[in-house]
Amino acid sequence: MxxxxxxxxxxxxxxxxxxxxxxxxxxxxxxxxxxxxxxxxxxxxxxxxxxxxxxxxxxxxxxxxxxxxxxxxxxxxxxxVIAFEHDQIQLILPNVVRSLKQNRFTLYSLAGKELLSNLTSAENAEIIENAIIVSDDNRMYGMISSDEKVIIPLKYSRAPEVVNETDLLFYKLKGKKYYQGVLNQRGEEIVPFDYVFVQYLQNRHYVAIDHKKRYHFYNFSGEKIYEAETNSVQFIDSAYIIERREGSVLLNLLATGKKVTHEQIAQSNRMLFGLDSNKTTVYYPNGKSFSQKGMWRVREIRDDWFLMQEATGNRTNHAIWNEKGKVKIEGVYPRIHAWSKKWLVVSTVEHPRKQVLIDLNKKKEVGVYDRVDLLTCDNLRITQDGKIQLVDDRLQELNESDLDKKAVYLNLSEKDLQGVRREYFNLTQQRFDEAFEGEDDCGGRDLKEVKISNLRLVKDRYGKEPLPNRLIVDYWDQDKRRFALLNFEGKVIIDDGRGFGGYHFNGLVEYVVYEKLDVGSIGRHGFMDADGTIVFPAEYDKIQELHGDTAIVVLHGLYSMIQIRTKEVIMSGYEGIGSFNNGYYSISQNGKRGIADAKGKVLVQPIYDQVHFGTEGDGLFEAERDRKKYYVDQNGNEIPRE
Structure with missing residues (x-):
C-alpha cells in the first residue's frame, strides 16, 4: 500500500x-x-x-x-507572485517591481520577494544604471540595485545628489548639523561624512571643507591626498597639486611626495615649469625634473624638445632644450622661428627682420633670407625678394623631372604641423613622431610645392580618437583646390580628386567623389581603409551611420541599410532610419514610425505616430496611433494599454 x-x-x-x-x-x-x-x-x-x-x-x-x-x-x-492589493504597479528595473499602496511604495523581486516597504519615494538614480534611490517616513535615504541588494541602507538625511556615473553625494545628520560625504554605487565610502561641504572636481577629485574651513582633497579611490589650511589650491590632478602661499607657489609632486616652492608655475602638455628669478625647473608627471639657470618660460613643446624664452632687461632671448634639460641651442637669439635636427631658422640682433638659416651639424650660418620654411626630409622653401625656391638638404635646387618615379610628399612646414601635433598629443597622450616610423633616407622622395589651406587629423565622429599617422589636407595647386590623405611626414597616400568627410569609423575613412552637373556638382560618399583601398563604393548622397558591419546610407532622399563587406541591401526605401539605440533602429515612412533590429529586420511596422523602446531585453515597445496607446511585441502584435 x-x-x-x-x-x-x-x-x-x-x-x-x-x-x-x-x-x-x-x-x-x-x-x-x-x-x-x-x-x-x-x-x-x-x-x-x-x-x-x-x-x-x-x-x-x-x-x-x-x-x-x-x-x-x-x-x-x-x-x-504579488498580491492583488496595490493601487499601482510598475517594472522600475529589469529585476525590480515597484508598487504603490496607500501612498507608500514597496519594492519586490520578480519572484514576489519583498525587498523594501513603507517607502515614501523610489526613483531611478538618473545616470547611475540599474539603481533606485529610496526614502522612508523618517526622510532617510538609501539605494537598492537591480540584483535586489540594498547597496546603501536608509540612514542618510536629505535626497542624495548624483555627481557622476559612479558616485553620489549623501547627507548625514550628526547632532544638529548636516555633514556631507560621498559613496560610490557599491556603497563604498569615497569621502567620509566629516565635512560641511563637498564638491566634485572635473578631474575625478573631490575637495571637502571641514567646520574649521580647512580644505581636504580626495581622489576617486577614496584616498586622501592633500590638506590645505585655506582655499589656496589652484590646480589638482593625479600628478600635481599647485597651491599659492604668501606670494609663492607650492608644488606637491604626488608621484614622489616631494614639495617644492617657486615664484611662479606654468603648465604645458601635462608638464610643469617652476619659474624663479635665477632658475627654471621642468617637472614631468612621474616626478622627475631638471633645471637650468635663468627665468625661462616655455613657448612650445615638440617631440620632447622645449622652445624656451627668457626676458633680460630690454631683450628677449630664445633657446631650445632637450627632454633631459641639456641646452641644444643657446639662448642668444631674439627669436627662433623653426628647427629640426639639421636646420635652425632664427632672427638675430644683426638681422631682426630677416630669417637666418643655420646648419646645426656644421654650426654655421648658411644665409640670410626673407623667409625660410622647413619641409620634410630636411628640404627647404626659401623666399627671397619675392621669389620662392625649393632646395634639398644640400641646398641643391629640387629637380621635378623625376616626380613620376618618386614618392610624393607635400611641403608641410612646421607651422602647418604645429596645431595637429598639439591636438594629437592632447587626444592620445602620445607624441606625434611615435605614431609612425620615420625614414632616415630621403632619397627617392619628391616634394610638391602647394599652398596649404587646412590640415587636420582624421578623428572619429565624436572627435576623440584620431587615426595614427594619417592627416587630411585641403590645399591649392595651380589655382585648383584639392584634397589628399597623407601620413604624418606629408607622404601622399591618396590624391586622386577624391574629397574626404574628415572622420573615420573603426579605421574606415569617409571619402567623396564629385560628379559634375550642368550646374554645379554633386558628391557621392563611400569608405576606404587607411591605405586608400576602397571598402565601400562612393554611391550615396550621405552615409548616416556605421554600426558593426552595416551602414545606414541615403540616396535620393531615401534611407537604406547596407552590409558593408558584401554590399547587400538589407532594407531600403525609408524616409528615415535613426541612430542605433538600445539594440534597435527607429524607422519612418509616410510620416509614421516603426522599429528595426540591428540586422535590419523590421519588428514594428512604420504605422505609428510614436514608438518608444521598452526595457532592454523585454521585447516590448510602447507605441501610439490616433491617440490610442499600445504595447507592440517583436512580431508586431498590438496590445492596448492605458
Missing part, C-alpha cells in the same frame, strides 16, 4: 513538474473580450486566466493585472 502511494506521489510530482515547465515556456498574451481581459496561450488558444479588469503584457517573466480595482503580478504559471 505504501509502495503504491509512493509511486502515485512520484507520478503526480513529475506530472506537476512538466505541466509547470510547459506553462512557463508558453507564449502568453493578454486579450480583451467585452469589458474583461484574459491571459491566453497564443499557441493553443487556451484561456489561462479570465475575468481580469486589465492585463498587461508579460515583461521580464511577470504580467501585471488588475482585478477588483487592485493591481498584482502573475508568473507564467498564473501563480500570484
Amino acid at each position: 505504501k509502495s503504491n502511494f509512493k509511486v502515485t506521489l512520484l507520478i503526480a510530482f513529475v506530472s506537476a513538474f512538466f505541466v509547470g515547465f510547459n506553462a512557463s515556456a508558453q507564449d502568453i498574451i493578454p486579450i480583451k473580450s467585452g469589458d474583461t481581459w484574459s491571459y491566453q496561450n497564443e499557441s493553443t488558444g487556451e484561456i489561462l486566466m479570465a475575468g481580469l479588469e486589465k492585463a498587461e503584457p508579460f515583461r521580464s517573466g511577470v504580467g501585471f493585472a488588475r482585478k477588483n480595482g487592485k493591481w498584482g503580478a502573475l508568473d507564467k504559471s498564473m501563480r500570484e
Whole structure:
C-alpha cells in the first residue's frame, strides 16, 4: 500500500513538474473580450486566466493585472507572485517591481520577494544604471540595485545628489548639523561624512571643507591626498597639486611626495615649469625634473624638445632644450622661428627682420633670407625678394623631372604641423613622431610645392580618437583646390580628386567623389581603409551611420541599410532610419514610425505616430496611433494599454 502511494506521489510530482515547465515556456498574451481581459496561450488558444479588469503584457517573466480595482503580478504559471492589493504597479528595473499602496511604495523581486516597504519615494538614480534611490517616513535615504541588494541602507538625511556615473553625494545628520560625504554605487565610502561641504572636481577629485574651513582633497579611490589650511589650491590632478602661499607657489609632486616652492608655475602638455628669478625647473608627471639657470618660460613643446624664452632687461632671448634639460641651442637669439635636427631658422640682433638659416651639424650660418620654411626630409622653401625656391638638404635646387618615379610628399612646414601635433598629443597622450616610423633616407622622395589651406587629423565622429599617422589636407595647386590623405611626414597616400568627410569609423575613412552637373556638382560618399583601398563604393548622397558591419546610407532622399563587406541591401526605401539605440533602429515612412533590429529586420511596422523602446531585453515597445496607446511585441502584435 505504501509502495503504491509512493509511486502515485512520484507520478503526480513529475506530472506537476512538466505541466509547470510547459506553462512557463508558453507564449502568453493578454486579450480583451467585452469589458474583461484574459491571459491566453497564443499557441493553443487556451484561456489561462479570465475575468481580469486589465492585463498587461508579460515583461521580464511577470504580467501585471488588475482585478477588483487592485493591481498584482502573475508568473507564467498564473501563480500570484504579488498580491492583488496595490493601487499601482510598475517594472522600475529589469529585476525590480515597484508598487504603490496607500501612498507608500514597496519594492519586490520578480519572484514576489519583498525587498523594501513603507517607502515614501523610489526613483531611478538618473545616470547611475540599474539603481533606485529610496526614502522612508523618517526622510532617510538609501539605494537598492537591480540584483535586489540594498547597496546603501536608509540612514542618510536629505535626497542624495548624483555627481557622476559612479558616485553620489549623501547627507548625514550628526547632532544638529548636516555633514556631507560621498559613496560610490557599491556603497563604498569615497569621502567620509566629516565635512560641511563637498564638491566634485572635473578631474575625478573631490575637495571637502571641514567646520574649521580647512580644505581636504580626495581622489576617486577614496584616498586622501592633500590638506590645505585655506582655499589656496589652484590646480589638482593625479600628478600635481599647485597651491599659492604668501606670494609663492607650492608644488606637491604626488608621484614622489616631494614639495617644492617657486615664484611662479606654468603648465604645458601635462608638464610643469617652476619659474624663479635665477632658475627654471621642468617637472614631468612621474616626478622627475631638471633645471637650468635663468627665468625661462616655455613657448612650445615638440617631440620632447622645449622652445624656451627668457626676458633680460630690454631683450628677449630664445633657446631650445632637450627632454633631459641639456641646452641644444643657446639662448642668444631674439627669436627662433623653426628647427629640426639639421636646420635652425632664427632672427638675430644683426638681422631682426630677416630669417637666418643655420646648419646645426656644421654650426654655421648658411644665409640670410626673407623667409625660410622647413619641409620634410630636411628640404627647404626659401623666399627671397619675392621669389620662392625649393632646395634639398644640400641646398641643391629640387629637380621635378623625376616626380613620376618618386614618392610624393607635400611641403608641410612646421607651422602647418604645429596645431595637429598639439591636438594629437592632447587626444592620445602620445607624441606625434611615435605614431609612425620615420625614414632616415630621403632619397627617392619628391616634394610638391602647394599652398596649404587646412590640415587636420582624421578623428572619429565624436572627435576623440584620431587615426595614427594619417592627416587630411585641403590645399591649392595651380589655382585648383584639392584634397589628399597623407601620413604624418606629408607622404601622399591618396590624391586622386577624391574629397574626404574628415572622420573615420573603426579605421574606415569617409571619402567623396564629385560628379559634375550642368550646374554645379554633386558628391557621392563611400569608405576606404587607411591605405586608400576602397571598402565601400562612393554611391550615396550621405552615409548616416556605421554600426558593426552595416551602414545606414541615403540616396535620393531615401534611407537604406547596407552590409558593408558584401554590399547587400538589407532594407531600403525609408524616409528615415535613426541612430542605433538600445539594440534597435527607429524607422519612418509616410510620416509614421516603426522599429528595426540591428540586422535590419523590421519588428514594428512604420504605422505609428510614436514608438518608444521598452526595457532592454523585454521585447516590448510602447507605441501610439490616433491617440490610442499600445504595447507592440517583436512580431508586431498590438496590445492596448492605458
